[in-house]
Amino acid sequence: MSDLSIVILNYNSQFWLKQTLTTLKNHYLDQTKYDVEVIVVDNASTDDSTTMIKRSFRWVKLVELPTNIGFAAGNNVALKEITSRYGMLLNNDMEFTANSNLDILIDLLEKKDAKKIGMITPRLEFSNGNIDPACHRGEPTLWASFTYMIGLEDLFPSIKAFSQYHLWYKDLATAHEIDACSGAAMIFRTEALKKVGLLDERFFMYAEDLDWCRQFRDKGWQIVYYPYISIIHHKNKSGIASSSKTTASKTKAYFYDTMLQYYDKHYQNDYPAWVRTFIKYLLKIKKG
Numbered sequence: 001m002s003d004l005s006i007v008i009l010n011y012n013s014q015f016w017l018k019q020t021l022t023t024l025k026n027h028y029l030d031q032t033k034y035d036v037e038v039i040v041v042d043n044a045s046t047d048d049s050t051t052m053i054k055r056s057f058r059w060v061k062l063v064e065l066p067t068n069i070g071f072a073a074g075n076n077v078a079l080k081e082i083t084s085r086y087g088m089l090l091n092n093d094m095e096f097t098a099n100s101n102l103d104i105l106i107d108l109l110e111k112k113d114a115k116k117i118g119m120i121t122p123r124l125e126f127s128n129g130n131i132d133p134a135c136h137r138g139e140p141t142l143w144a145s146f147t148y149m150i151g152l153e154d155l156f157p158s159i160k161a162f163s164q165y166h167l168w169y170k171d172l173a174t175a176h177e178i179d180a181c182s183g184a185a186m187i188f189r190t191e192a193l194k195k196v197g198l199l200d201e202r203f204f205m206y207a208e209d210l211d212w213c214r215q216f217r218d219k220g221w222q223i224v225y226y227p228y229i230s231i232i233h234h235k236n237k238s239g240i241a242s243s244s245k246t247t248a249s250k251t252k253a254y255f256y257d258t259m260l261q262y263y264d265k266h267y268q269n270d271y272p273a274w275v276r277t278f279i280k281y282l283l284k285i286k287k288g
Helices: 014-029 049-056 071-079 103-110 142-149 190-196 208-218 245-266 273-287
Strands: 004-010 036-042 061-064 086-090 117-125 176-178 185-189 222-233
Touching (some): 014 036, 014 049, 036 049, 036 071, 049 061, 103 117, 103 185, 103 222, 117 190, 142 273, 185 190, 208 222, 245 273
Parallel strands (some): 004 036, 004 086, 117 222
Antiparallel strands (some): 086 185, 117 185, 176 222
16 A cells, blocks of 8 residues: 555646656655555547556556546546545646645655645645645635635735635735645545545536535545645646637636536525526626
C-alpha cells in the first residue's frame, strides 16, 4: 500500500502536463520520504499526451479512456481503484517549486490532533505570485454568491458580510479551516473518501470540487488551507479551455451553468421558484 496516490486528469495538454510531471518529480518525488504513486487518467486526448507519457514518464501509471467523460467522472476512474492512505487530485497545469514539499502536508495529517482534517490544500498561486482564489473558498450560499457576482466582495474584501464567497476576511498568511478548496490540488484521507463517496458526475466540469468539499463537511470532516506550502497554477490550460476562443467561451458558459446546477442540488428546495428564475437571469447576464 502506498502512502499517497496523486491523480492527474489530462485532456489535450501535452506541454503543460509535461511541465507538471517534470516539476513534480524534480521538486517532490525525488525527495519525498513517502511511497508515492502518480496516476494520469487521459480523457481521450487527440494530441501526443499519452505517447509522451509512455516515452518520457514511464514511472506514471497511465489510464487511457476511449471518450472524454469530464472532470468528475475521469477522476473517479482512478479514485475507485486507489488503496493508499492519502489521495490527491492534481491539475495538469501545475508547476512545483522548491516550496512545494507535499510531505509537510502529509506530516500534518499524520498528527493525532489532526484526525478530523479530511482534506488539506496548499496555497495555489498564479505565476505572478497572486493567490488563486479557488483554493480558498466559502460555501456559495445565495447571499455569498450574490455579493460576489455584483462585485461587493471586490469592494469590501475585509468585511465578512460581503466576503463570504472567497473568505477574504481571513488571514491568508496563516493556516485555518475553510469551506472548500480547488480540485487543482487537494490532498484527502482515503478513509474520508470511503465515507463521503466519489465526485458527483452530474458536474461535467467545475463545481464538482466545491460539491465534494461540501460532502466532506457534511460528514464531519474539516478542510484546511495551509499557505506555507505553495504550487503555481497556470490555470485554464487544458485542451477544453485553451484550444480556441470558441472553447474558452464554452468553458465560461460551463462555469456559470454549474453554478445553477449547484444551486439546484443544494438550495432549490429552500427558496421559492422565482428565486431560481432570478438566479438564472443573473447568470445569463454574466455569461454574456
